[in-house]
Amino acid sequence: MSRMYRRIIFYKKTNTFYMKKFAKIILFLFLLLFILCAAGVIYYHVVTMNAKLDESKLISVSDSTEFYDLNGKNMGSYVKNGKKTSIETIPSYTLNAFIAIEDKNFYKHNGIDYKGILRATIKDLMSFSFKEGGSTISQQLIKNTQLSGEKTIKRKLTEIRLTGKLEQKYSKKEILEYYLNTVYFGKSYYGIENAAQGYFDKKTENLTVNESAVLAAIVKSPNYYTSESNGEKLLSRRNLVLEKMFEQDYIKGYELNKLKNEKLKINYSKSSDKNSPYISLCLTELSEYCYVNPYELKNAHVYTYFEESDQKKLLAALNNSGGSYTGNGVLMKDKNHISAFYSPYPSSVCQPGSTIKPLAVYSPSLEENLINENTIINDEKTEFSGYKPKNYSNRYYGRISAKTALSKSLNIPAVKLLNSLGIDKSEKYLKRLGINLSDDEKGLSLALGGMKNGFTLTDLTSFYGIYRSGGIYYKPSAIRKVVSKSGRVLYSSNFYGRRVFSDATAYLTADMLSESVKSGTSSKLNSDKFTLYAKTGTVGSENGNTAAYSVSFTNNETLGIRLNNADNSYLPSFVTGSSAPTEAAAEFWNSYLKTSDTEIKMPGSVKEAYIDKDEYLNNGKFLLADDYAPESTKIRMLFDKKFLPTEKSPKYSSPEISDVEFYYKDSVVKIKITALKNVYSKIYRNGEEVYDTAAGNVFYDYNANTDETYIYEAVPYFFNGEKTIVGKKVVLGKIKTQKRDIA
Structure with a gap:
């Protein structure tokens, strides 16, 4: 047998061996896959065998949430009786908007869109993210009404089982109606009828195509898209909904272009409840900050930082502020925990006026070492490239310290500082507070509160918390925790602080604001019983004022007071930040504070x-x-x-003579020495002491002999009560006296 033939036989045997081994591996893998699938099916049936479809939850749009104060006392309920609407009254384009963006195969699948899930998975893998959804409208309805927010395999399998039951029992028309009547739209609006009336002041049947697209856009992330600061993001998603409607032949091309050019019109601030202002504040916080499944908030228990005694004192102070205008107030403690609050419009925003000066100008200038508390600024009429700000009452003080300028809330120094600091550096620190400036707000008028919208009183007051917390900002919070009906903790307040300024800058700014209380615009808060720090603000024009503020604080609390009219109309001419709001703040502090230990401790920095x-x-x-x-x-x-300055004055350790007048006339020597206060000089004539300026700074020498040469010198000295410090000898002058004529 040839070598070649033996080699062929060997290779055949070897290949046969490996082929059999490969076949065994494949068989084992198929068997393993079969076992896993069988186990999966068994596991699916075991964990979902008790899953039941609660039909009552599909049509329930009512809920009751209980609220508790800091001591666990029930402080009220929020009962929401939602409005339902029949699918027969909902415009077809409204239905199409939701189907286009949420579930384009809604009428084709049986509850689970396997192609959609596969497509979303591939996109996630390609983008290395997990943002694509795959849930159908049927699945969303089950998640929203039947299940908790837990993200477990069991919950997902239960969702699939219940979705199948839903599809078997109800028609697509019924499922879509249930979905639209229970889906969450933010701002505590459950169901499309509540959302339509809340955001557009109209019934669902009267919605336009564009309004329908807006509502369909919101449901992906209700709290995010209904935040007023994300208006541009909502507009972008509305346009995406319209594009999807066009792609799926629900609207024509010419309609798409026209609709996308329409401006976004939505009512952000309308409150969806008529309960107490504090509960309304909590509802806003629940919708905007508490990142939990909104459907689990139904019938939940909300535990707050509310303190009834604080609320009573706040309301008393606001009620006594007088006038037909609206009084708004908030008290925060510790890490900006809200213990008392009153405002008919909790989410309303106003320009901040001069209350922005410490935040946007003085604190950044301290942090950047542009100024210290006592830097001299020339307060005078100044024009800044066409911008001509004026001081209140058109009064100017000349050379004053930064501390005085802030305490008197002078406009010219604030604008000068911002001009030197630069808008970009001011913006850097404002961003750390969560304040994002629009392009038209990035001007020198920012120093005076010139902003497009402004802040809620809650946010503005929380900003001032940085001055008592060493420069660290904490997001304001009314809610301690939220517990579901079943007892599961859905949310717990634990906002981490964010450093905005150094503790040195925070303390120095607070020290400057204490001067406002002692001798500035907040002087009505001055008391010999406790230490307060404060800033006033007034918003208005030459025609009148529209809002007036007082923000004051101790080492543990911050109080914000704002007076304004709901329609932004003018306040009485006598109302400014230093008048009624400060008077209301003074009444509150006098009734609230029971200790004199309110001073902020100076840090080592x-x-x-x-x-x-x-x-x-x-x-x-x-x-x-x-x-x-x-x-x-x-x-x-x-x-x-x-x-800290390092250069030291040598004036008294090395005393000097600052000026000398020396002349000789008619046989008399006159010497006048000028020096610092308490610095004197001993005068010497040819080395002999003849005078001490402690007796007066002018010396007349009548005793000079004729035809003599005299050298006059002086040695400055200073006596500090214990020791005499001597300076350098100074030659004052040299004379040759006249020779006397002999007759």
Whole structure:
């Protein structure tokens, strides 16, 4: 047998061996797959065998939520009797909008769109994300009404089982009606009829194509798309809904272009309840910040930071503020936990006026070492490239400190500082507070509160919390936790703080705001019983004021008061931030505070230093006072330790003569010496002491002999009560006396 033949036989045997081995592996894998599938089917039937479709939940649009205060006392209920609508009254284009964006194969599948799930999975894998959905309208209805928000395999399998039961029992028409009557649209609106009336003030049957597209856009992420700050994102998604309607032949091409060009018109601020303002605030928080399944919030228990005694004091202060205008107030403690709140319109926003000055101008300027508390600013009429701001009452103070400028809420210094700081740096710190400026807000008028919309009183008050928390911002919260009907904790308030400024900047800004209470626009809050820090603000024009603020705080609480009219009409001419709002704040603090321990403790990052008074007042320089300087020549100031002055004045440790007048006439020498206060000089004539300026700074020498040469010198000195410090000898002058004529 040849070698070649033997080799062929060997290869055949080897291939046969490997083919058999491969076949066994394939058989094993198929068997394993079969076992896994069988196990999966068995597991599916076991975990879902008790799954029952609760038909009552498919048509229920009512719920009752109980609210509890800080001590666990029931403070009220929120009962929502939702409105239902028949599918027969819903416009066809409204139905088509939801089908186009949520489930284009709704009429083709039996509840589960396997092609849709596969398509979404492939997209997720290709984009390395998990954003694509695959749930049909039938599945969404089951999730929204029958199941908890837990993300487990058991819950998903139960969803599939119940979806099958749903499809077997109800027609597509019925399923779509149930879905639209129970789906969540944000702002506590469950069901399309509630959403239509809440967002557009009309019944579902009167919705336009565009309004239908907006509602269909919202359901993907209700809390996100119904936040006023995300209006552009909602507009973009509305346009996506319209494009999907066009792709699926629900609208024509010319209709698409016309509809996409229509502006977004939606009522963001209308409240969906008529309960107490604090509960209304909680409902807003639930819809915007509590990231839980909104369907699980039905019949839940909400535990809050509400304190009845605080609420009573706040309401009393607001009621006594007088006038026909609306009083709004909020009290926050600790990490911006809201213990009291009142506002007929919890989500209404107003421009901040001068309350923005510390946040956008003074604190950033301190942080960037552009200023310290006592930096001199020239308060005078100034034009900034065509922009001509004015001080209140058109009054100007000349050279003043930054601290005084803020305490008096002067406009010119604030604009000057923002101009030097730069809008970009101010914006950097505002972003840390969650404040995003639009392009038309990025101007020097920002220093005076010139903003397009502004803030809710809750948000504005929470910003000031950074000054008592060492520069760290905490999102305001009225809710401690939310517990479902079954006892499961759905949400627990645990907002992490975000650093905005250093603790030094926070303390120094607070110190500046204490001056506002002592001698500035918040002086009506001044008390010898406790320490307060405050800022006022007034919004208006030459025609009148539309809002007035007082934001004040201690080391543990922040109080915000705003007076305005709901229709933004003018307030009485006498109402400014320093009047009625500050008076209301004063009444509150006087009834609320039971301790004098309200002062914010100075952090180690802030150091006190004594500055040379003369150099500061005359030249605006920050020189450390001489070690031997008298108390009357020093000013105590506070500095960020990083920016503490290092240069020291030598005025008293090396006393000097600042000016000398010396002349000789008619046999008399006159010497006048000028020096710092408490610095004197000993005058010497040819080395012999002849005078001490402690007796007066002018010396007349009548005792000079004729026809002699004299050298006059002086040695400056300073006596600090214990020690005499001597300066350098100075030659004052040299004379040759006249020779006397002999007759």
